[in-house]
Amino acid sequence: MKRILLALVLIAATFAWNNPAWPEVLEARYAYDECNVGFAKDFVELREDCAEDEDVPIFDSSEYVEDIDDNLEDLEEAAEDDDRLEFGLTRLALAGDLLELGLAIVGDAFDNKTAGFFDCVQDGKDALKDDLEDCRVDALAEAEAATAHFVEYDIEHAEDITEDLEEDGVDVSGMEAVIEDGEELLDDIPEAFDEDEPAEVRALQLRHSRLVDLFHLERMSAICEYAVPILEDGDYDEDIIDDVESLNEDIRDTIDECEYSAEVENNNDYANQNLDCWADTWDHYEDFVSLKTEILFG
Structure with missing residues (x-):
């Protein structure tokens, strides 16, 4: 009898487990990244408007924004498909795109800008930062709920395994x-x-x-x-x-x-x-x- 129980215990000892909360986690992470992208694009638009008002040169950000939009779209698709590998890789690519845009903005700041331009950007930036904070608060609320559900599912799964093994001695x-x-x-x-x-x-x-x-x-x-x-x-x-x-x-x-x-x-x-x-x-x-x-x- 004990040998039969041992066989059953060993056969059941598979560690494969797909947490049902994964799609929720990916959607929450996407929502947070979407906030950052929205802020970056709004900031670029703000700088362009200020440059036009102050009649100063501004760099062409269209390719940067296009790459960011493409990766954000791919990130959304990966989240919807629960493709965690693709989601992770795309998220890294998106972070790289945002970094490149940020470096381009820093470099452009030294290209014949006026005090009026910087004042204009600073005045408009505060409202954008407020919007970003509000967006992140909502995204973090999603992430908190998703994380709690993820851990709860893991605990329930672990409890089921533990109860089955305990019943077998x-x-x-x-x-x-x-x-x-x-x-x-x-x-x-x-x-x-x-x-x-x-x-x-x-x-x-x-x-x-x-x-x-x-x-x-x-x-x-x-x-x-x-x-x-x-x-x-x-x-x-x-x-x-x-x-x-x-x-x-x-x-x-x-x-x-x-x-x-x-x-x-x-x-x-x-x-x-x-x-x-x-x-x-x-x-x-x-x-x-x-x-x-x-x-x-x-």
């Missing part, structure tokens, strides 16, 4: 601890979005990524610990048992090295550690799948 205490941290993360979402501070939102995303990684690790470890006594009672090769125990030791080492902290002192350092943690996790997962296949079909 697996010790899920490590997984439950990660879920508790996830619930605390959920409570922190409003504060992270309270002000338009990208660093705070980024820190929240980094913490979420770490918790997802740790849940995968705790899940693999729990299954390994569950499997060993069943394998020992069966007629399995001693080498397989040793490999499972060795893999679990490696997983526990990674869990210790990737210890979760709700305090993110430096986003870059936390992100780099996340990359290392995920790389180790995928290595462990490859070994886990190999051993799972050997146990089930070897």
